[in-house]
Amino acid sequence: MLKFSTYNCLKSCIRSRLLYSTSTQVAKRVIGIDLGTTNSAVAYIRDSNDKKSATIIENDEGQRTTPSIVAFDTKSSPQNRDQMKTLVGMAAKRQNAINAENTFFATKRLIGRAYHDKEVQRDISVMPYKIVKSESNGQAYLSTSNGLVQSPSQIGSILLKYLKRVSEEYLGEEVKMAVVTVPAYFNDSQRQATKDAGKLAGLNVLRVINEPTAAALSFGIDDKRNNGLIAVYDLGGGTFDISILDIEDGVFEVRATNGDTHLGGEDFDNVIVNYIIDTFVKENPEITREEITKNRETMQRLKDVSERAKIDLSHVKETVIELPFVYKSKHLKVSMTEEELDNMTSSLINRTIPPVKQALKDADIEPENIDEVILVGGMTRMPKIRSVVKGLFGKSPNSSVNPDETVALGAAIQGGVLSGEIKNVLLLDVTPLTLGIETFGGAFSPLIPRNTTVPVKKTEIFSTGVDGQTGVDIKVFQGERGLVRNNKLIGDLKLTGITPLPKGMPQIYVTFDIDADGIINVSAAEKSSGKEQSITVIPNSGLSEQEISKLIEEANANRTQDNLIRQRLELISKADIMISDTENLFKRYEQLISNEKEYPKVVEDIKSVRQSISKFKANENDMSIDVNEIKKATDALQGKALKLFQNATKNQQKQASK
Numbered sequence: 001m002l003k004f005s006t007y008n009c010l011k012s013c014i015r016s017r018l019l020y021s022t023s024t025q026v027a028k029r030v031i032g033i034d035l036g037t038t039n040s041a042v043a044y045i046r047d048s049n050d051k052k053s054a055t056i057i058e059n060d061e062g063q064r065t066t067p068s069i070v071a072f073d074t075k076s077s078p079q080n081r082d083q084m085k086t087l088v089g090m091a092a093k094r095q096n097a098i099n100a101e102n103t104f105f106a107t108k109r110l111i112g113r114a115y116h117d118k119e120v121q122r123d124i125s126v127m128p129y130k131i132v133k134s135e136s137n138g139q140a141y142l143s144t145s146n147g148l149v150q151s152p153s154q155i156g157s158i159l160l161k162y163l164k165r166v167s168e169e170y171l172g173e174e175v176k177m178a179v180v181t182v183p184a185y186f187n188d189s190q191r192q193a194t195k196d197a198g199k200l201a202g203l204n205v206l207r208v209i210n211e212p213t214a215a216a217l218s219f220g221i222d223d224k225r226n227n228g229l230i231a232v233y234d235l236g237g238g239t240f241d242i243s244i245l246d247i248e249d250g251v252f253e254v255r256a257t258n259g260d261t262h263l264g265g266e267d268f269d270n271v272i273v274n275y276i277i278d279t280f281v282k283e284n285p286e287i288t289r290e291e292i293t294k295n296r297e298t299m300q301r302l303k304d305v306s307e308r309a310k311i312d313l314s315h316v317k318e319t320v321i322e323l324p325f326v327y328k329s330k331h332l333k334v335s336m337t338e339e340e341l342d343n344m345t346s347s348l349i350n351r352t353i354p355p356v357k358q359a360l361k362d363a364d365i366e367p368e369n370i371d372e373v374i375l376v377g378g379m380t381r382m383p384k385i386r387s388v389v390k391g392l393f394g395k396s397p398n399s400s401v402n403p404d405e406t407v408a409l410g411a412a413i414q415g416g417v418l419s420g421e422i423k424n425v426l427l428l429d430v431t432p433l434t435l436g437i438e439t440f441g442g443a444f445s446p447l448i449p450r451n452t453t454v455p456v457k458k459t460e461i462f463s464t465g466v467d468g469q470t471g472v473d474i475k476v477f478q479g480e481r482g483l484v485r486n487n488k489l490i491g492d493l494k495l496t497g498i499t500p501l502p503k504g505m506p507q508i509y510v511t512f513d514i515d516a517d518g519i520i521n522v523s524a525a526e527k528s529s530g531k532e533q534s535i536t537v538i539p540n541s542g543l544s545e546q547e548i549s550k551l552i553e554e555a556n557a558n559r560t561q562d563n564l565i566r567q568r569l570e571l572i573s574k575a576d577i578m579i580s581d582t583e584n585l586f587k588r589y590e591q592l593i594s595n596e597k598e599y600p601k602v603v604e605d606i607k608s609v610r611q612s613i614s615k616f617k618a619n620e621n622d623m624s625i626d627v628n629e630i631k632k633a634t635d636a637l638q639g640k641a642l643k644l645f646q647n648a649t650k651n652q653q654k655q656a657s658k
């Protein structure tokens with residue numbers, strides 16, 4: 001592979017902090033959709049008495065949120081797979097216990113992910129439905145029991161189509177445009193797949209915005225007093241997200257995000273399920289735990305009552321979990337108190353603490369400086385969670401926000417901004433990980449640091465690492481480590497046909513352009529040959545928030561070592577270029593210097609330094625090679641070469657004056 005060298009590069013940096021444009025006038029209505037893992041909601045901007053406010057649209061069952069579940073009745077039309085009856089929302093949830101293989105829930109976890117992705121592999125082992133590998137793009141797809149294979153975007157589109165229809169019926173007009181929210185850590189591929197779902201549903205998704213940003217938007221919109229630092233703590237059905245935002249006069253800036261992609265209400269339900277199974281088998285010793293857990297329908301029923309008990313205990317101190325004829329005509333009856341639930345789930349609740357601390361650290365903010373704490377997600381109705389959050393920030397969370405609705409309301413506000421209905425709102429989001437490219441020796445050259453506000457555009461100039469190079473391979477990486485091999489390759493761009501020049505001479509402008517949806521465009525241009533290339537980066541697989549935290553931790557732990565390796569690479573790069581320059585000069589002025597008595601010795605020295613450099617390049621991780629020795633030798637060589645030229649010039653002048 002041909003590599004860049006950063007040595008001798010002119011460094012320029014064009015950086016723009018474009019604010020979200022408020023001037024994109026869209027004539028028609030733009031609805032806001034929270035396409036949640038567990039529940040979805042839709043909202044619009046209502047104009048009553050000249051006051052505009054975001055309002056939830058109830059679904060056809062009169063509910064303000066809709067379970068994100070799609071089910072297929074494979075018996076309805078077994079011959080024609082595509083005409084199978086489809087159920088959405090509550091209707092799909094109700095029949096889950098008897099049709100688990102064809103009831104698709106939490107498919108947002110899979111959207112835009114490669115089949116081999118760790119998160120997907122983990123879900124394959126626990127989901128009752130079949131997850132298959134797409135033959136066309138290697139992504140995780142879903143299959144019904146009679147073999148209808150669909151992408152998670154298609155399932156998402158069925159939900160979006162339902163929400164579109166519900167909105168049209170409610171508003172009495174055709175709805176064509178929407179703003180859809182996504183978790184802050186979603187990568188390009190997941191954002192693209194979400195936009196695709198919209199397209200499939202016949203909705204033009206004008207923008208995807210981050211869920212916490214939407215929550216803050218709906219909180220901060222009306223009230224100028226709401227200027228300040230905001231923490232959004234979002235614990236939903238399957239994921240936990242924490243974001244720190246800065247709101248100032250209608251400008252919303254995400255300062256940091258963190259979380260856990262495998263922590264949510266489901267885990268709480270499972271703790272209760274395990275507890276009631278234990279109680280049940282203790283009372284019925286002839287029944288084993290294994291036979292119950294193997295029975296899908298029983299497990300589904302147990303899960304349903306457990307979730308209900310959990311929700312009850314957010315309002316009452318004690319509840320009774322009852323399921324007649326749960327297994328082998330035995331009845332289940334277990335009572336549970338709020339305190340018991342708190343104790344059982346304390347380790348889950350505590351798992352939200354480190355991400356909160358990390359986000360505060362990344363944003364460089366002390367907890368007491370947070371002005372408002374907003375709770376999002378159904379799980380934050382649990383009193384124990386509220387008290388833990390209060391403890392973390394030293395203040396009670398804001399009570400005016402509805403945790404189930406605020407994200408959709410925020411999306412509607414952003415929709416209103418785009419349609420021109422709402423003025424004076426600007427929105428700023430950030431990148432979750434550092435983005436950069438590979439340079440000489442596998443070093444990672446960051447272009448856009450983690451937590452940079454998007455949209456952002458940045459250009460840097462790089463050069464070649466080998467003489468006469470006619471092409472460069474620009475590898476785009478995401479991560480926090482100094483060497484690319486520890487980061488994640490997310491895209492690859494080849495620039496060919498550039499004018500062959502000595503190394504370090506070509507000027508290759510690499511531009512990263514991240515749009516408001518968080519989608520990355522990378523372009524490269526070489527000025528003298530006028531060659532240009534660009535790509536939109538669509539990574540093969542996503543990085544979960546957990547992976548992001550892990551990468552950051554690893555980067556911190558390895559910072560010293562990584563820096564050392566980088567410094568070594570840089571020293572070698574400089575030495576290498578110095579040697580090449582000297583050799584070129586020697587060639588050019590051979591007639592002048594070749595008669596000097598020092599000349600053969602310096603040529604020998606060049607050879608030996610060149611050998612040391614080659615040896616280093618072949619074993620760049622071998623710490624026993626002392627790079628400083630190479631540097632010293634190069635510096636000495638430079639001195640000698642200079643002397644050689646000075647003497648040669650003097651001798652030439654002497655010769656001339658004779």
Ligand code: ADP
Nearest residue numbers: 036037038039236237265311314377378379381
């Ligand atoms: P998502 O963002 O994943 O779509 P939600 O924000 O809708 O999820 O949260 C769903 C979770 O919240 C479920 O696990 C549900 O059981 C839980 N939940 C809903 N209401 C309550 C409540 N009153 N008390 C405790 N948990 C609740």
Ligand code: MG
Nearest residue numbers: 036037236377
């Ligand atoms: Mg949510």
